[in-house]
Amino acid sequence: MDLRSTVYLPSKQISEGEIQVKGKTLGRWKTKKFIIDEDQRIFALKSSQAKKKLKPFYLQYYKLDIREKKKDKISFDLISKAGGKSVTLGIQNEQQANLIINLLQKLITKEEPIQKQSQEESLLKSQIEQPMENTQNLAYEKIDYEIPCFFDTSEIRENISQIRRGQQRLEKFQVVQKEQAFTIYKNVDNHHQFVTFIEFVGDCCDLIVQNLSDNNKINQWNPYVSQTESMVVKELAEDKSFQICEIRQLTNLFVFKREFQYLRHHLKIDNIDFIVQKQIDQRPKTKCYQGSLKYGLWSIQYKNNVTKVCYATEQSLQGLSYPDEDSYLIQMFLQQIQNINKQYVQKTIKQDPPINSVEIPQINKAIIQEQQVQGGEPQIQKQQPDQQQLPPQIKVVQQSQKQNQEEDDQFFDCEEEDAIDEMNDKLFIVETVDNKQLIQDEVVKDVYEQNARRQSILPIQIDTQDNNEQDWVDKKMKLVLSGGYCSLSINVKHQLQPKEKGQNRQFLTSQEGGHYIFKKDFIREEKNGGLKVINEEKLAAQKAVIKFLITRIGASLLMGKSITGISMPVSIFEARSNTERVCSSLGFAPIYLEEAALSQDIYYRIKQCAAFQFGFIFMYISCEKPFNPILGETFQGFYDNCPIYCEQISHHPPICAIQLYGRSYKIEGQLELVANFHSNSVVGRNVGTFKITFENPHQEILLTFAPGSLNGTTYGDKVLNYLEKQFIIDLKNKIILETTFNPDKKYCQYFEVEYVNQLDYLCGAICDVTDTAILRYQKEGFRKYKGLDLKNDVKQVKHKIKGIWINEIKVDNQKLISIQHDYPVKMQLAQFPIPSDATFRMDLLWWKLRNFDQSQQWKEKLEILQRQDRKLREQKSKKKK
Incomplete structure (x- = not known):
């Protein structure tokens, strides 16, 4: 229920003003008037429309989350705890922002009188029954220290509370690096979240704090941070914070320079120095790729002749294929924490005995010992030969x-x-x-x-x-x-056979914060049917292509160059090559084809192949173009421990070969990506066949795929649909499944299926066919074959298929596959792919790093090399003739 839909009448105690509200659709900020009713605990926005008066938010049902500080604007969210709508608010004046945020936080956490009384009674009872230490722990949960509201997030607040109590919760963490007096923990559920402990003999708190907060030398303790490029961008006098631009200079194929922009604030609580860091969204100061530092919390305290340093952080270098690869690079960065006070450490090591281990709270020692018994703590050992x-x-x-x-x-x-x-x-x-x-x-x-x-x-x-x-x-x-x-x-030695079925099969249920197919790019066009593109950012990029091409064409003509070599802009591309995109579309194979392999019913197998066939065209959907594969490019992955391999075996025409080794079945295929451009549409299809081979009994089934059409490329709404027909053919058993998209009435009447006037409607049937139908397919081939002659080719209709492909498809009125309720298996990338793998392409890597200029340059460079290679091959073939 939306809690704002109820009627609201303002009370006497009201604070009024103006605030900026972020739109959910386009993300634009708009100034609106607001009132805060302190008596009824309501925050309400005044609508600009005459009919709508007030939009109330009952603060007792909301929680406050500070988002970011961007361009001198503090933004925060009112997030519903009861499933209602949330709102993003922003204020430019920092002092005013602090006042409003503190007031809202006070009203949100305010208890009712009866509840407050019962809470005080329970607290008094707990003070009598529990030790004083537990009572102090309750105080640690409260915010009883001064910290700018920008840093007051749940992660930072929780870590400060744990450090003050001396009990760091590490139940979900595992050790990834352990040396003398130095340990790094990584969250097993979040590959970007780390906690690092380090100890120094003696009292060196001031020196370490100086190393971490010296504005003249940003992070001078870390050789991976560029001292020449890093800078203090701005000092915020109001809350004594500093805006930092930090450049990390790890450079390699996977590790380019990264720029991190964050705010830093130093505070002291209970004789513990805390240095908090939090990312801000600002324009880049350099040309480096932007890294992400969600938060960072340093704590430095001296106890029992030992200086203890803890760094809890969640950050990402971004741009890599595996989360583990990114986390490993973060781990490399965290290892440099040992250099916080290198000269001091070298002196103390000579004078004092070494510390054997980092002191971990007792509650966590038991957890770590249990992990060691169960083998849950991976020990990373460096292989060094004698x-x-x-x-x-x-x-x-x-x-x-x-x-x-x-x-x-x-x-x-x-x-x-x-x-x-x-x-x-x-x-x-x-x-x-x-x-x-x-x-x-x-x-x-x-x-x-x-x-x-x-x-x-x-x-x-x-x-x-x-x-x-x-x-x-x-x-x-x-x-x-x-x-x-x-x-x-x-x-x-790469895997060529499927392994035993895993216990926990991982399914792909969502992508990019939306449906696993539609993402946040599509919705169903209810009037006529089909998928309508709604992603405004991607639509804007595609509209800019026309201007880009006109500019390139004009420049080429002036320079006397051919326009055939004009390269499409990478801004309309996705971060995948077509080899990866094809392999990523096979996620339904383990679900439907494994069941088919267990059956001896040849018609049931064809039904399951149909479900897989529909799943393939569903998964291939994207409103962005994949990168064209390079000749010889490969891709390797796994579906539920079943290996899949793909190679681009031809440049012109572009053909890729695919092999998937399933359990009691095998997929072999060759697909050619063909696109035909029209004035206001583009039609693309994968021309070719998949051959699925089953064992026990042996059965070979051929699959072809229907073309897809995207209308509205130059004007109007962009709507995607499938056209024409696709087939499943069993040559030996003389069975053909013909599926027609957007069929006419006559076609539906033949199969006695109701006609639905929607572009995304389909129908068809599994039919026993004549020898003539099989011979005609063998003669014409998959390129020219147009389908069954319903009067002469069909001997018997065995099973009927119908449905809306965007929603659900049925066989004999029984569900075959549903986009809304059936999910594919997640594809895992190979651990050690050969260097020709698509994930190593420089234009793709630059694209993932969001550096489109470098990506465009590398894409054009690779295209030129491929055209030159093609000429050399043609010249060689002419000489042989």
Whole structure:
């Protein structure tokens, strides 16, 4: 129930003013008048429309959440606790914002008189029955300290409370890095959330606080933070906070420079120094990609001759395929916390005995011991070969590597194209003995010796999704960052057979905060049927394409160049190549085809294949264009421990080959992506077939897919629908399933199915057909085959199909598949894919980093190389003739 729908009459105690409200559809801010009724605990907005008077929010049913500070504006949310509508509010004047937020927070947390009395009685009773320590813990839950409202979030508040009590809750955390007096914990449910503990002998609180809060040298303790580019952008005198622009200079194929902008505030509570950090949404100060620091909380306290430092944070470098890969890079950054006071530590280590472990509260020691007994704590160990067993040359290489790592001078500047090429050479270089004379550069020589050594010491590994090695991400990222990944990936024995079915199958239920197919991009067009595009941001990007193309065409004509080489702008693309998009569309295979493989009924198998066929075209839907695959590009993944492989085997025409090894079934297919552009529409289809082979009994079934049409490309609403027909054919058993999208009345009457005048309506049937129908398909092939001759080809109609494909499809009035209630299996990426994998493409990586200029440059560069390669192949073929 929407709690604002009830009638509201203002009371006497009213505060009035103006406030900005953020629109839910377009995200625009609009100034509105408001009143706060302190007597009835109501916040109400005055509508600009004459008919609507007040929109009340009953504060007892809401909670307050501070969002961000953007362009000198503090924004916050009133979030409904009863399922009603929420609202985002903003105020530019910080002093006024603090007053209103504090007033709203007071009214939200205000208790009724009877409830308040019972609460006081229970508190008095607890003080009598419980020890004084527990009573103090209740006080820690309250906000009894001064902190700017911008930092008053649930995460920061909870961590401050835990640190004050000395009881850090780590039930959902596991150890990912443990050294002497230094430990990093990662949340198993949130790969971006970490808690780090470190201890120093003696009292060095002031020195550490100075290291962390010195405005002249931002994060001078961390070599990964650029001291020259980082800066204090602004000092906020009102709340004594500082706006920081921090540049982290980890650079590699996966790790470009990142810019973090956040506010920092220093406060002291109970002799504990707290330094709070929270991300702000501002325009970038540099050309670097934007990282995300949701929050960070430093605590520094001195106790029992030990200075204890804790850093709780949730942050992301973004842009990587696996969350674990991102979390590993964050872990690398957190390891540098040991350098907070390096000179002081070196002195104390000589004078005082080392600390064996970080002091963890007793409640957590039991948890950690239980994890160790159950094997739940993964120990990340660095594989270092015995120095005495290695040749002297390798010892020298290792010493030089260690020295270079300490000096921190092996970073490349990814802003320049030459540097990116050098970086790629370091990552993917694979030399042999014959190539040794080509090695001149010292860096390349070191990389060569690293790769040669790894090939001799790395065992053959199996790339399976159920791999018990929990540190595979650790190994992968170390190899990527050191330049030895290629040596490992080409020696990996990839999985070619499905493994046993896992106990917990993971389903894809949502994407990008919406339905797993529709996301926040589509809604059903109720009047005529189909999927209507509603994402305003993506629509605006697609409209800008016309201007982009006109500019490019004009420039090409003036320079005397051909317009055939004009590249489409990456702003209308998605962060996937078509090889990945095709593989991502097979999520219903384990659900329907595994059941089909268990049955011996050939018609039941065809029904299940139909459900998979519909699932494929559902999952392939997107209002954005995929990147065109490069010849030889590959993709590897898993569905419920069933491996899937894809390779682009032809550039022109663009054809990819797919193989999926399922349980008692196998999918083999070749699909050519074809698109036809019209004045106000585009029609695209995957031309080709999937062959599904079942065992026990043996049965081969061919699938073709219907084309999709997107109308409104230049004017009007953009609406997506499927057209024409798609087929399932069993040549041996002479069975054809024909499905027609948007059929006419005559077609529906033949199968005795009711006619529905909707563009997204479909119907068809599974039919026993004549020899003539089979021969005609074999003669015409999947490209020219138009379907059944209903008068002459059909011997018997076995099962009828109908439905609205956006909602539900039925066979003989029984549900076959429903978009709303049936979910596909999540696809998992391969752990160690070969370097030709689509996830390593530079234009895709730059796109994921939201640097569209670099992505566009790399896309055009790869397209030019591919056209040149095509010419060379054509010349070679002519010579052979």
